[in-house]
Amino acid sequence: MIILHGFAASNYYNLVKHLLLHKQLPFQENLLYGGSDQLLAISPVGKVPAITTPEGLNLSESSVICDFIEETYPSLTFPPLYPEDSSQRAVVRQIMKIAELYFELPSRRLIGYAFTGKAVPEVVAAEVRQVLTRGITALNRLCQFSPWVAGEHFTMADIYLYYVNQVAIKFVASQLDWDLFAEVPGMKAWHETMSQSEIAQRVEADRQLNMPDFMQKLNVQFQAAKANK
Structure with a gap:
């Protein structure tokens, strides 16, 4: 086991x-x-x-x-969680990596401020916003949400992005007053569908x-x- x-x-x-x-x-x-x-x-x-x-x-x-x-x-x-076609499989992995590096990782810098109640220094906030903006641009180009992240089929990217969002959405909203769902059309409805499983x-x-x-x-x-x- x-x-x-x-x-x-x-x-x-x-x-x-x-x-x-x-x-x-x-x-x-x-x-x-x-x-x-x-x-x-x-x-x-x-x-x-x-x-x-x-x-x-x-x-x-x-x-x-x-x-x-x-x-x-x-x-x-x-069905397999990665597409059989190597190009489609690479797109799924690309979404996962971008979500991790440009959504979750910069957002993680905000956690300590949330737990201690200290204000996020503007230099940190600016750096986090800059990286998140790159992630938003990339996810808008790659994600379909029709109905799943990569298209018609549920893939590993759905599981990955859903849990990456647990940090990104929460702490960016509370510490930067920024609604990331509003920046990626289709993500909020997809996220709600995932959460209901x-x-x-x-x-x-x-x-x-x-x-x-x-x-x-x-x-x-x-x-x-x-x-x-």
């Missing part, structure tokens, strides 16, 4: 969890927080998520895990259950860092 290591407050953990549930693969969850010695023994840089395969192989990095699961466990029930609702319920423990961990880390200054 696959073991999924990490915690449910993590959007990337939930991305992999959604994929496992979508493919109806049996898996066990192992609660580990980033940077712990236990996680470092599994993930080379101590990042969440990580998986351990039934054969004992440890893997980290969400895109690597997603590709491994899709290639290793083809489904007889559901049984799998997404199950993942979200588990995320909410984990949040109090996660926030306590963050508070301990914040107080420790403050004391060491």
